[in-house]
Amino acid sequence: MKEVDSLKDSRFVVTRLTPSQVGALGVIGILGGDAELILNAHFDAYSKSSIQTLDVGSLVAGDWHHAIVVTQSASDSPEGMVPQRQEKSECVVLVKTGVETWEIHVHGGLAVIKSLLKTFVSAGAVEIPSNEWFACNGSSYRNNVIRDQLARVDGFYASQILTRQLAGYFQRDIKQIRQLICKSKKSQDNLKEAETVINRLERSARVGIRLAEPWQVILLGPVNAGxxxxxNALAGYAxxxxxxxxxxxxxxxATRVVLNGWAVDLTDTAGFHPVSDFQQPAPSIEKEGMERAMEAARSADLILNVRALNEPENDEISLESGGEDGPHYLEVGTKADLSDSKQFIGKSLSAxxxxxxxxxxxxxxxxxxxIIETLIPEAREPTDCFVGGVPITSEDLDVVKELHEKIKIYSRDL
Ligand SMILES: Nc1nc2c(ncn2[C@@H]2O[C@H](COP(=O)(O)OP(=O)(O)OP(=O)(O)O)[C@@H](O)[C@H]2O)c(=O)[nH]1
Ligand SMILES: [Mg+2]
Structure with missing residues (x-):
């Protein structure tokens, strides 16, 4: 490794561009003229390419050499284990993203990303959060919001929707609507087409606005209902x-799970004793458990009313209706394998x-x-409304509403 101590006084920035958790790939961004000196000191390209002559947009694969400290047992040490400095190489891809900006792509282990960041920081770079990085690289506020959400969301569909918005799907739809409105004097069909797109955007907004907030599903029911x-069965572990x-x-x-590609928080609760079970008032710890269950249920998106099929139906649990915004309900029968529950099955399905x-x-x-069809009916409509632009922020929604008003006014005037 070449000496890089001379860089200690220089100022440049470095950031982690991938979430701070283990993933398939880790990416760090580096900005500043001094970056090239550090890259030269640590990076050996597999090909003969020199990083000084690399064009913006080009990439080069190679080895990144860095030192790590490991603890090893040493027979002559009284402590037994002693820290040892070891030279290590990682296979990385170096991307020149701008005149003075670079990305290093490496496998997604946390230790290697930390080591890379440390190399730059100890050479004088300032580590900044990724949102500041994007801001100083000219990324819009909206794209920063999307990137921030991308790092936090769980589930395939949320990531897919956000990636499409980062690729400009929403702006493309808005541009198309504006063009169609402009041309509406020539043909009414243009207004109709604009309305189709705006309706799709409006339908997708309910989900788009809360992509980073998993759906809340709560399990309620009598004690021992299962x-x-x-x-555990839905989460896949005990x-x-x-x-x-x-x-x-x-x-x-609460337990975070991904069901059919959508992130859901499943909440288990204390079971209810049938009122007839109580010879005396319920012990305070059970009352507290039930009150907490009811409290959580009020803010849920969906309540699973769970009952064992081999037990008589117990309809004593009821929540005041939350109106249109209140939670959805699903009735779930459990223990269908028990012989005395078989008689319920035929009847129950039709109910x-x-x-x-x-x-x-x-x-x-x-x-x-x-569960997923109840929470996200928009995804199963004849035309999936998440295939194109989706409003992600309240500002997006304002733009959509404003354009919809315009379409209504133009339609009346025609
Ligand atoms: N045969 C059968 N037994 C089940 C099934 N599901 C749960 N059980 C059993 O029913 C008992 C109660 O299950 P739990 O999952 O603890 O029930 P719970 O509703 O969480 O009970 P509380 O926490 O006390 O409210 C346990 O002995 C389970 O093994 C099922 O599908 N079939
Ligand atoms: Mg339980």
Whole structure:
């Protein structure tokens, strides 16, 4: 490695462009004339290309040499383990993104990204957050919001929608609508076409505006109904404690899952005792659990009313209706594998109940499908409204509303 101490006094910036978690790929951005000296000191291209002569937009693969400190056992040391400095190489791709800006793409392990950042910082670079980086590279506020959300969202569809917006799908739709409005004097068909696009944008906004906020789904129902078992089955691991004792879950417990490509927070709750069960008032810890469950249910998007099919129906749990903005409800029957629950199945299906068993897996795929269709009906309309532009911010929505008003006025005047 060449000596880079002479750079200690220089000022330039470095940032992590990928989320601060393990991923397939890690990217850091470097800005400043001094970057080239550090790159020269640490980077060896596989080809004969020299980074000084690289054109903007070009990339080159090579080895990045850096030193890492590892603890190793040493027989002659009284402590046993001693820190050791080791030279290491990583395969990286170097991209010249501007006259004085670079990106280094490397595998997404956290240690290597940290080591790369440290190399630049110890040579005098200032580490800045990625939003500042994009701002100083001329990225718009909207694109910064999208990038920030991209780093935070879970699930395939949110990432796909955001990536499309970063590629300019929303602006393209807005431009098309403006052009169609301008041409509307020539033909009414133009206004109709503009209205089709604006309607699609408006329909997609409900989801677009809350992409970074997962859907809230809460499991409510009597004790022992199988709520925790259901949550574990949907999450794919033993998140909640399951036991045959009534009242196992005492508190609300949220778990982030991705269902059919959409991020959902599933919340397990303390079960309700049927009113007839209470010889005396419920113990305060159970009352507290139920109150917390009801509180969480009020702000949920969807309530799964869970009941065991081998138990008589218990309709004593009820929430005051939240009106149009209140949560949706789905009725879920559990323990379909138990012989005494079989008699309920034929009847229940026609009543809209989703019949499941966590023992056999019955009904779980159907449940996931119905949950997603209930939460995001826009995704299953004849034309998926997320294929094009989607309003992501309230400013986007204002633009859409304003254009819709214009279309209405023009239509009246025709
Ligand atoms: N046979 C059968 N048993 C189930 C099924 N689902 C849950 N159970 C059993 O029912 C019992 C209660 O399950 P839980 O998931 O703890 O029920 P819960 O609704 O979370 O109960 P509380 O936390 O007490 O409110 C456990 O013994 C589970 O193994 C199922 O699909 N089939
Ligand atoms: Mg439970």
């Amino acid at each position: 709520k925790s078992s259901l949550l 998140r909640s404690i399951v036991s045959p004792h009534a009242g196992t879950t005492r508190d609300v417990l 809209g109940l989703i019949v499941t068993s966590t023992r056999t897996g019955q009904g779980l795929d159907e449940l996931v499908k119905v």
